[in-house]
Amino acid sequence: MGDGALLVELDGPDLAHALRRALLREDLAGVKELIPGQASLLIVADPLVADLDAIAAHLPAVKAEPMLAGRLHEFDVVYEGEDLPSLAKELGMGVSELVRRHTQAVYEVAFLGFVPGFGYLTGLDPALRVARRSKPRIRVPAGSVALADGYTGLYPQATPGGWHILGRCDAQLFDATLAQPALLAPGDRVRFKVAT
Amino acid sequence: MIEVLEAGTLTTLQDLGRSGLGHLGVSPAGAADAVSLRIANRLVGNPDTCAALEMTAAGVSLRFDVDERIAITGGALAAQLDGEPVPMYQTLTVKAGRVLDCGRIESGWRSYLAIAGGFDATPVLSSRSTDTLSGLGPEPLSAGARLIAGTSAVFTEGFYLRSPPRYGTSARLRVVAGPHQEWFTSAALLSLRESIFKVSPQSDRTGVRLESTPLQRIRNDELPSMGMVTGAVQVPHSGQAIVLLGNHGATGGYPVIANVIAADLHLLAQLAPGSELRFADVSRAEAVDALREQESRLQRDMVSADASLLAARALMTLAGGHASLKQAAVRDGNRRIRIRK
Numbered sequence: 001m002g003d004g005a006l007l008v009e010l011d012g013p014d015l016a017h018a019l020r021r022a023l024l025r026e027d028l029a030g031v032k033e034l035i036p037g038q039a040s041l042l043i044v045a046d047p048l049v050a051d052l053d054a055i056a057a058h059l060p061a062v063k064a065e066p067m068l069a070g071r072l073h074e075f076d077v078v079y080e081g082e083d084l085p086s087l088a089k090e091l092g093m094g095v096s097e098l099v100r101r102h103t104q105a106v107y108e109v110a111f112l113g114f115v116p117g118f119g120y121l122t123g124l125d126p127a128l129r130v131a132r133r134s135k136p137r138i139r140v141p142a143g144s145v146a147l148a149d150g151y152t153g154l155y156p157q158a159t160p161g162g163w164h165i166l167g168r169c170d171a172q173l174f175d176a177t178l179a180q181p182a183l184l185a186p187g188d189r190v191r192f193k194v195a196t
Numbered sequence: 197m198i199e200v201l202e203a204g205t206l207t208t209l210q211d212l213g214r215s216g217l218g219h220l221g222v223s224p225a226g227a228a229d230a231v232s233l234r235i236a237n238r239l240v241g242n243p244d245t246c247a248a249l250e251m252t253a254a255g256v257s258l259r260f261d262v263d264e265r266i267a268i269t270g271g272a273l274a275a276q277l278d279g280e281p282v283p284m285y286q287t288l289t290v291k292a293g294r295v296l297d298c299g300r301i302e303s304g305w306r307s308y309l310a311i312a313g314g315f316d317a318t319p320v321l322s323s324r325s326t327d328t329l330s331g332l333g334p335e336p337l338s339a340g341a342r343l344i345a346g347t348s349a350v351f352t353e354g355f356y357l358r359s360p361p362r363y364g365t366s367a368r369l370r371v372v373a374g375p376h377q378e379w380f381t382s383a384a385l386l387s388l389r390e391s392i393f394k395v396s397p398q399s400d401r402t403g404v405r406l407e408s409t410p411l412q413r414i415r416n417d418e419l420p421s422m423g424m425v426t427g428a429v430q431v432p433h434s435g436q437a438i439v440l441l442g443n444h445g446a447t448g449g450y451p452v453i454a455n456v457i458a459a460d461l462h463l464l465a466q467l468a469p470g471s472e473l474r475f476a477d478v479s480r481a482e483a484v485d486a487l488r489e490q491e492s493r494l495q496r497d498m499v500s501a502d503a504s505l506l507a508a509r510a511l512m513t514l515a516g517g518h519a520s521l522k523q524a525a526v527r528d529g530n531r532r533i534r535i536r537k
Contacts, residue, residue, distance in 0.1 A: 001374065001425060001452065001455055002372050002455025002456070002457065003457050003480050003483035003487065005425045032215045032216060033215065033219070033224075033423065035424075035446060036219060037423055037447060038420035039420040040420070040422040041423070042218075042422060042423030042424070042425065044218070044423070044425055047458065047483070047484045047487060048484070048488060052480075112221040113421055113423070113447025114221055114421075114445055114447055115445065116217075116220060116221045116222045116223075116332065117221055149418060174220075176320045182220045
């Protein structure tokens, strides 16, 4: 991808993380970023230092393996999101049914991206699969719990966004002063509960 | 201490950004035009990694409380020190009590002001860059704010840059094709090479938004979210491309038709809204050669100079616009430089 990156297409985020771990062990000169995605690992390098062709030719073999079993996070959610009624209607179910389905699943953090600490959570009930809003919002408040494109997630900070907002919670998902700034890590599991 | 009298349109502290945190969703941020940042740093004897001011569209006005050495690079502006014009692309000594007014950026879009020792701020994730997308790092400058310079090595000589870059209202950027060519119609692939693209006023530090005949996609499904890289030419459903700058989101979900090569990213960052842009294909090997050539030119064109040579260079640079200058002469190595008006 361009003169400074290699895009490795893979079958799932588990393989992307496995390849990332394998490449970290090799400690390749000039490699600046290893960014896992839903079906890829992006290797970003300084082309004057790293030999991208050599890296591409000697990618370590990785096999599908369960992600490292991470922590379980439970978030208390106030399900009063702006899009809750319209989304329930679009999905052809009642609001309480939508909330029940959203709180029933145990999600897995597939990878992080979009803004610092934002985890793409997989494991969404297939009945809740829906495209993004046709008009993205200029500002989605921090702590919003939302879903779209087969994922659900929590907004670590206020940002423009196109996902459907179900509710809010007050978890701090990113703190730049910590050694591990992101609360969520790939492989972690997440469960949402109705705040009481 | 330096007092900000006027903050310009968008002025932020930028260094080379945050590397290695894309997997946490952290944008690289950093100077949009890293070449101009590095030149500014080298002109004041700093390492490339020091933080400088990135000024967009219009420059700052600063009052200096102590003597400082500074340099201004990037988009062309007519800076004045207490009403006297000062040149870009060389070390400038600013005496305590004086006011520097950078004025409007007349060509290009971003200018950089470096200070010996670098501008100080609390590093966030090992960088002093303002991430304008997520808000990490220091706040953008505002009038009344005070800036602090880090301590610098004492040196008596200065520097100037031989043949500084000039930025116009059009550019030809070299791209390496792919990786998602199969998502586009053959007309779109042809159009990328042949169309003239116009820079939209919606552009910002995350990316340069282009206006053109839409680049049509064959596939209308979503690209699975993936890591993104500066220079990626992303094409959303609208068919209006966005070329990512350094403050892009760490991941993205639009197919990438091509990538601007690293050696041309500084030209991309200097395109003012309304500028015209064309793309030209190169191979990855050619792109790496171009980057290597750019690096060696940076070394080659940086000239160490004493005070009299710097003064002469300043006179020469400014002579065009100032009738009061009569003449100057100075020796540069074996050459005698003389200007008369």
